[in-house]
Amino acid sequence: MTRSAHVDTFARDHLPPRDQWPEFVFDRPELQFPPQLNCATELLDRWVQRGEGARTAILGAGGLRWTYAELLAQANRVARVLVEDMKLVPGNRVLLRGANSPMLAACWLGVVKAGGIAVGTMPLLRARELTTIVDKAQVSHALCDRRLADELAATQAQCPTLKHVLHYGPHDAPDELEARMAGKPPTFADVPTAADDTVLIAFTSGTTGVPKGTMHFHRDVMAACACWPPHVLRPRADDVFIGSPPLAFTFGLGGLLLFPLAVGASTVLLEKATPEALLPAIAQYRASIVFTSPTAYRAMAAHAKEHDLSSLRKCVSAGEALPAATRQLWKEATGIEMIDGIGSTEMLHIFISADEAHAKPGATGVPVPGYQACVLDDEGRPLPKGQVGRLAVKGPTGCRYLADERQKVYVQHGWNVTGDAYLIDDDGQFVYQARTDDMIISGGYNIAGPEVEGALLLHPAVAECGVIGVPDAERGQIVKAFVVLKPGHEPGPAMAAELQDFVKRTIAPYKYPRAVEFRASLPRTETGKLQRFKLRDGG
Known part of the structure; x- marks a missing residue:
């Protein structure tokens, strides 16, 4: 490690043990950083x-x-x-x-x-x-x-x-x-500061609902700027960036602050960038690069022709899987082929993507220059093309959880194992299949089902509950709660609305269950563990 400038050594003291770090790859000239940065x-x-x-x-x-x-x-x-x-x-x-x-x-x-x-x-x-x-x-x-x-x-x-x-x-x-x-x-x-001094701790919900703090160094920020943007996005100094993801998300921090500044471009920062607000804002600010979620693109496509979007030249989708139908809908509405990508808070930003020329409906793309990726079986062995397994990636950024035992789950044999199920097609493109954990991705937000369960259980009428994600054409997934009520409480629309409002007041409103189903009991193991897979299968 280089000479740290940190007087408060909390971050360095709480990094994972070195033998639990992923393998970092700095095999490109632009990834050679000075000791102090x-x-x-x-x-x-x-x-x-x-x-x-x-x-x-x-x-x-x-x-x-x-x-x-x-x-x-x-x-x-x-x-x-x-x-x-x-x-x-x-x-x-x-x-x-x-x-x-x-x-x-x-x-x-x-x-x-x-x-x-x-x-x-x-x-x-x-x-x-x-x-x-x-x-x-x-x-x-x-x-x-x-x-x-x-x-x-x-x-x-x-x-x-x-x-x-x-x-x-x-x-x-x-x-x-x-x-x-x-x-x-x-x-x-x-x-x-040292290049390997921590500069940000980005929190991401785990499948248990207990947040994980991901620690990124100054060099990680610059590495993210040196990989995906110049090789896939290819921004210019005269570009105007705009979009919806909050700067608290690493997707938004990169796309709406770090990447524009890295090339001397400008960025539009809007407090509310809903699909309804984003379209007129693109026209007003003559934005040329937009970052938002597939859900938002789908909503905007229906009204795109009502606005002057002639300044747009790049449209980036991330935050959730991009359905082929949404890609086609946006292209028909605007004539622009979307740039898709997958990133994670642990990796800081996008590590698999495809530019417009290589975009393929249903596929995410290929590893971004600077990164390596493969699909692993349950024993950690790379799988051949066409077989579904666990996505694994390594590069100049990687997972370093803040004092968290889950480091050993995310990092295995030097690889960052993202929790996504993928396959590699015959063209070498990575194709998303599903999440391998209980995370619900709805409208671009990551929502941990157990956290929503915890909020519901605070309501005096709720005896037990289970929360899963169910497919939804507009949002990708929605949160659905299965609820067993205590005696003396009646199930029905009024109770469902009461529980939804209660969750909105207890945790972030976007996490509330959009669907509520009342049950007499929930499927559990002999030891009392909730069997969410049975809820997903209709049991």
């Missing part, structure tokens, strides 16, 4: 140093536009507030709470410049979920949109490590963070 310096400062500070960096609501020089100044001021006012030392974890916006981007970059570790969180998460994340990562600082303050306040009351919190507001309603930034110079000497 701060990815914010590379992504932001270097453009201004090269005299290109006047280029547009970020666009937001209400006509907000920041150049690279203005974004740099804002990020530098955030870094100064963190260090000078909030007493952050390198290695501290900083929770980021907010919908996509220019200020959230400045906060992320400011944390990185100051040597902190960014911990992004979905805006919809409740205090129950936030508390788990804060405790797991021992978060000490938070920068939060004022409109999300209540859940964070409830979290802070339960988390003694979370001592330093500042709020920011929409661009037309600044708050305490902006007030402190206003008194700071627009310069900052970026902390000379």
